[in-house]
Amino acid sequence: MKREAAFLSDVHGNLPALEAVLADLSRRGVTEIYFLGDVLGKGPAVGEVISLLRARCTGAVYGNWDKLVLHGKDVERFGASYYRERLSAEDRAYLLSLPESLEIDFCGRSVLMYHGRFSISCVVTPMFNNSRDNVEKALYRFGPHDITLMGDAHHPFMLTHQGRFLMNTGAVGNPCDRMPLASYLILRDENGVFSSEHVRVPYDLNRAVSIALHTPQLPMLETYINETVTAVYSRSYKPNTSTPQTNPWEELPLSVYQLQTGVLGLREPLDKLLHNQLRDHPAKSYLLFGITDGSGLENAPLAHDTRIIGVDINEDYLRACEDFAAAAGESGKLCVLRLWNSGGFETLNPRMRVELARRFPQPWEKFRRSLRLAPRVFLEPGDMFDWPDMSAEELGENCFCYGLRDQVGVLCDGTVVPCCLDHDGDIPLGNLFERELDEILASPRAVAIREGFSRRRAVEELCRRCGYARRF
Numbered sequence: 001m002k003r004e005a006a007f008l009s010d011v012h013g014n015l016p017a018l019e020a021v022l023a024d025l026s027r028r029g030v031t032e033i034y035f036l037g038d039v040l041g042k043g044p045a046v047g048e049v050i051s052l053l054r055a056r057c058t059g060a061v062y063g064n065w066d067k068l069v070l071h072g073k074d075v076e077r078f079g080a081s082y083y084r085e086r087l088s089a090e091d092r093a094y095l096l097s098l099p100e101s102l103e104i105d106f107c108g109r110s111v112l113m114y115h116g117r118f119s120i121s122c123v124v125t126p127m128f129n130n131s132r133d134n135v136e137k138a139l140y141r142f143g144p145h146d147i148t149l150m151g152d153a154h155h156p157f158m159l160t161h162q163g164r165f166l167m168n169t170g171a172v173g174n175p176c177d178r179m180p181l182a183s184y185l186i187l188r189d190e191n192g193v194f195s196s197e198h199v200r201v202p203y204d205l206n207r208a209v210s211i212a213l214h215t216p217q218l219p220m221l222e223t224y225i226n227e228t229v230t231a232v233y234s235r236s237y238k239p240n241t242s243t244p245q246t247n248p249w250e251e252l253p254l255s256v257y258q259l260q261t262g263v264l265g266l267r268e269p270l271d272k273l274l275h276n277q278l279r280d281h282p283a284k285s286y287l288l289f290g291i292t293d294g295s296g297l298e299n300a301p302l303a304h305d306t307r308i309i310g311v312d313i314n315e316d317y318l319r320a321c322e323d324f325a326a327a328a329g330e331s332g333k334l335c336v337l338r339l340w341n342s343g344g345f346e347t348l349n350p351r352m353r354v355e356l357a358r359r360f361p362q363p364w365e366k367f368r369r370s371l372r373l374a375p376r377v378f379l380e381p382g383d384m385f386d387w388p389d390m391s392a393e394e395l396g397e398n399c400f401c402y403g404l405r406d407q408v409g410v411l412c413d414g415t416v417v418p419c420c421l422d423h424d425g426d427i428p429l430g431n432l433f434e435r436e437l438d439e440i441l442a443s444p445r446a447v448a449i450r451e452g453f454s455r456r457r458a459v460e461e462l463c464r465r466c467g468y469a470r471r472f
Helices: 015-028 047-056 064-071 077-085 089-097 132-142 205-213 221-230 254-263 267-280 315-330 349-359 437-441 444-454
Strands: 002-008 032-035 101-106 109-114 147-150 157-161 164-168 182-190 193-201 285-288 307-310 334-342 371-374 377-383 415-417
Touching: 002 015, 002 101, 015 047, 015 182, 015 193, 015 205, 047 089, 064 077, 064 089, 205 221, 315 334, 315 349, 315 371, 315 377, 415 437
Parallel strands: 002 032, 109 147, 147 164, 285 307, 307 334, 334 377
Antiparallel strands: 002 182, 101 109, 157 164, 182 193, 371 377
């Protein structure tokens, strides 16, 4: 016998995120759903999210934002009066009926559902101190339950102490862990075997931002949009004030990058820039990341290609790689798709292979280090390595790299760097919006890097901290 229960928290008026989570639960067939508070605040939706939760949830508790809107003496704090005025009498009665906590039995364990208190929830998040003493203190404050479930902190996590569990569901509509994907928790009882899973669900960020922008007098508009697209808590949010030589998108996942480039009108000029550079500087090999809409592969001139490597594959990018690989193979060119995770985090590989099989039917021919998906189209693993980081220890200057010899990287603002691993722009060589690529590659710094590698010597500090260069 199998039982599954879902636990949601912190919608914060984000209707598209809640709809995506409920759709995911419907797809999974999960009907036992509990809500752990904070339906209101920050985002624009009020009645819509309350109606959905009332219709779908088995049980619910109130959160600190809900309490603030309903009972806050300072009605102007965080714009509480705005949300209060938009509550119908029915919605208000529903929120007032919610308890502070709920208890259920699950798989022979006692479960407490509670929104959380800032002093408890934050002290044990990965952002702060999750020491054994603090976890024990938090569990003691919540009482003698086998499993304590909470929201409030907007960070999904699971901590244990002496056989007891403290779990945070993460936030549906307001994640603050630098991953702008809706989060919820599933508990499973499969014939008496207990398990749990944090689930991340993508949703329409463009729609969420658009709804907010078209909502008159939304009191926390800027905070809500910043937190929605960056998944960074507003008190931690620091606008990028650095020089144009750095990459302002370094912390953003691809979906957020796409949204930002679209909002700021960068998509077309970046796509044109890439197209012109690939046209004017044909190469024998291309290493292309998710540039403008997640691929950029369509800009590579097939007539000049002999080897194309697609990296950092997500679902959209995978489809772009599939289409391009098929076209390249049919044109007689060798195309290799590479997964840079061999020996490390490989849990998503089966899912990727399922997607690939839809485009390239199995069986695939196996070689020593690769799989042939189709004529002249291959899939091969790439070994894990230590990503270069200026804060890491130096590994020594004795190394070799193909940077500026067979490859070059371009950041979203046009900054040219020696390779794709320099995502922070620690080695800026010039900007394509200001100088031609030939001129940049002939600069003294670029020449010194290239000549240094010819002598198997890393002249740049970042290169001396790169694990990838140690494999040659």
